[in-house]
Amino acid sequence: MFAASKTIFVVLMLALVGVSYEQGAGSPSVEGPEYTADAQLKLPEHYREWVYLTSDFYEPPDPTKMQAGDGQRSFNNILAEPSAYRAFLRTGTWPDKTMLLVDVRHAEDMGMSSSAQKGVVQSSQKGVAIHVKDEARFPGKWAFFGFSPGATTGKMIPITSSCYSCHAARGAEDTTFVQYYPTLLPIAESKNTLNTDYKSGHEAVPDAQKQ
Numbered sequence: 001m002f003a004a005s006k007t008i009f010v011v012l013m014l015a016l017v018g019v020s021y022e023q024g025a026g027s028p029s030v031e032g033p034e035y036t037a038d039a040q041l042k043l044p045e046h047y048r049e050w051v052y053l054t055s056d057f058y059e060p061p062d063p064t065k066m067q068a069g070d071g072q073r074s075f076n077n078i079l080a081e082p083s084a085y086r087a088f089l090r091t092g093t094w095p096d097k098t099m100l101l102v103d104v105r106h107a108e109d110m111g112m113s114s115s116a117q118k119g120v121v122q123s124s125q126k127g128v129a130i131h132v133k134d135e136a137r138f139p140g141k142w143a144f145f146g147f148s149p150g151a152t153t154g155k156m157i158p159i160t161s162s163c164y165s166c167h168a169a170r171g172a173e174d175t176t177f178v179q180y181y182p183t184l185l186p187i188a189e190s191k192n193t194l195n196t197d198y199k200s201g202h203e204a205v206p207d208a209q210k211q
Contacts, residue, residue, distance in 0.1 A: 032081075050082060057074075073120070077102065077104075080101075081098065094133055094174060094176060095133075099132050101128060106125075131167075170198075
């Protein structure tokens with residue numbers, strides 16, 4: 001009786017190990033994109049638990065000459081869906097169903113009493129944008145969706161928007177700005193997945209100018 005129970009236990013453990021390996025080896029994201037009947041993207045419920053990649057600070061040189069946007073300072077916080085992030089660590093490329101999210105927030109001065117201590121902090125949300133890789137759905141494999149503050153669904157940004165051409169021309173890996181993600185650029189370099197155009201242009205810049 002004990003031997004039989006032990007055998008069953010071992011079989012179950014082996015089965016679980018196999019399932020775990022299968023899930024770990026698969027490339028599609030677990031929390032993949034979900035769409036409404038009218039083709040809007042649903043805002044992922046748990047995106048604030050996603051993997052943080054980087055932040056950048058935008059300050060327009062002359063707000064009066066801005067051609068797009070609100071001409072205000074902002075922080076852009078880049079997050080990656082966790083299983084897509086893990087796949088990138090393994091392969092150096094983003095799997096199908098990847099979602100990269102930008103949480104855009106207003107920038108405000110810290111308001112320190114001492115003029116010697118200055119800083120800028122993040123405040124209320126200006127909006128959210130998601131870069132989605134869905135190869136069967138989009139002719140270019142990737143698409144952008146925009147969300148206003150508080151919205152749970154977002155419309156696809158038209159492919160005529162400059163964000164598509166900019167990412168296609170400047171993306172270091174596929175159409176993504178991996179060159180600005182300090183923890184992921186070395187992965188792409190080690191896996192040799194950087195775009196040829198990016199590599200040739202980057203290598204052509206003298207080291208002194210890269211500082």
